[in-house]
Amino acid sequence: MKKLILIVSLVIALMVGGVVSYLTYRQAHTVGNWSDYSSINSEMSPQDCVAQGGTIVDTIGPAPSGYSPKNVLGKVAGMMCPCVCLKNQASLVTLTGILVQNNPGMEKDAWYLAYEKPGAPALSVKLLFTSTSVCQFTAIHDCATFLPTADRVSVEGWQSGNEITVRTLTVLESKKTLNDVSSWQTYRNESLGYSIGYPGDWEAEESDDTVYISAKQWRDMPEGGGSVDISVENKTLDQFIEDYNSSDIFNGYALSKILKQEEYTIDSVGAYKLTASTAIGLERTYIFIPYNNRAYIIGYHNYDDIHLEILKTFKFISPQNSQLAQCISEWQKTENLGYPLAAIQQGVISVGYKKGTSEDEIRAFIQSKGLTLDWYTDLVNFVTVSVPSGKEIEWICNLTDNRLPSVKAPEDALVQSAHTVPKTARLPTN
Structure with a gap:
């Protein structure tokens, strides 16, 4: 029993001694070489640290060369150590150039940016991609699969020597589209x-x-x-x-x-x-x-x-054997228009509507078709409407439920008639 008590006492002593030594070690390095760890208020995840171009460093140990409290971006949460995120000494740069790979003197299968500076043409820098690097061309892509489709790009990242750790790569021009x-x-x-x-x-x-x-x-x-x-x-x-x-x-x-x-x-x-x-x-x-x-x-x-x-x-596409196709075919005949197709004003038609229809009603109807009502007056029962150029007759059929030129509109139909406008006509304006 005495032996057991002695062993337990030794273990406790070692544990206490270890903790004291650890705290003494931490105190010496935290206060001696670092700004006080406990006074750092901001906190971030490891992923955010890397995304901001930082490096995760344990405060138990000597501060790195050139350390300054200004370089501390914040505490790093979720780590076993009392770690901080240190801003990299590499400078944040933005370069524009051409993506190249496997040129003479380049590391095999690595990506490089070929660019120029005034008085210094034909420069190149190696691109390093991390899990937080973003490649984009109208949408965000996985850099590993996206790069082969890119050409002229803008790269933002941290440059150290002849390497850039990429934060964002944006395609400015592409020789081939994403999909052929x-x-x-x-x-x-x-x-x-x-x-x-x-x-x-x-x-x-x-x-x-x-x-x-x-x-x-x-x-x-x-x-x-x-x-x-x-x-x-x-x-x-x-x-x-x-x-x-x-x-x-x-x-x-x-x-x-x-x-x-x-x-x-x-x-x-x-x-x-x-x-x-x-x-x-x-x-x-x-x-x-x-x-x-x-x-x-x-x-x-x-x-x-x-x-x-x-x-x-x-x-x-023009539906085959449909009422629309028949309506368009009939309206395209000169005898129904009253003048050749070449003589109509493009991008506009006139629409006659049922008596008693309010301005709000006819406007709402025209807008529900995705069109614009250009001119309205309560003195007459017709309006002028803008339509896509070249589709005037198609919209006449659309607005009249594909009625043929020879068919009279039902009395309760909102649109009683629709016609193209000859070039010689002067359109009214509000």
Whole structure:
């Protein structure tokens, strides 16, 4: 028993002695070589330290050469040591140049920036990438897979000697786009009157009047990259916004909500761009296109370059054997217009409306189609409307429910007539 007590006493003595020695060591170095650790108020994560160009250093030990309290960015949280983040002695620089690799004298497979300075052409510096380095070209990318597509870039980072630790790399010019659309496939829907392209390793899946375009493989992005959705519905812009805002309600709070609305043009057709939040906190963008008495709605992620490239390929096509095609064909005949197509004013049509219709009603109707009402007076029952140049007859058919020139409008129809405007006519102004 006495031996056991003696052993325990020795262990306790060693532990106490060790703690005292540790505290003495820490006190000596903290006060002697460092500014007082406990007086540092700011705190950051290890990731933030690296992102700000700092180095994580243990305060138990001698201060590094050239240390100054001004270089302490803050305490580093989540570490076993009493560590601080020290600002690197390397200078923060911004250089513009060309990305090069495997040139003579360069480290194999390493990336270099070739740049020039006045009186010193053909300079190069090695680029070092960390987990916090950001490469961007309209959206943020993983530097490892993104760099081969880049060309002329701007690099911001910390330079030490002939190396730069990259903070951000921004593409200014690119010899090739992120996606070569020459190998893309095309989804075409004759009955709904549109087409859209997508990469060869993506797929298009239909469900009723909606098509979902997505990558066949999971992508290293939120929701695996998500999809570009195109739906065709019979609803107004206000109805779409109302439906979206009420689609995910939790305890009376709307989890999904339209945040911003702005005018937009796609394939020369007026539309609306809607920025929305989703129930899981992602940003989602919608293009709402009132066209041919329908609403074409395209949903996509604005931060995804491939989604943006897909959006650029969206086109309206003339539906085959449809009322619209027949209406356009009839109106294009000179005897129906009264003068040749070459003699019309482009970008404008006149619209006659039902008697008793208020200015607010006709304006709201025209705007719901994504068009602009140019001129109105309560003295006559017609207005002038701006339309995409070259699509005057198409919009005449659109606004009149594809009525042929020889067909009289129903008495209760809001739009009683629509016509092109001859070049010789002088348009009224408000």
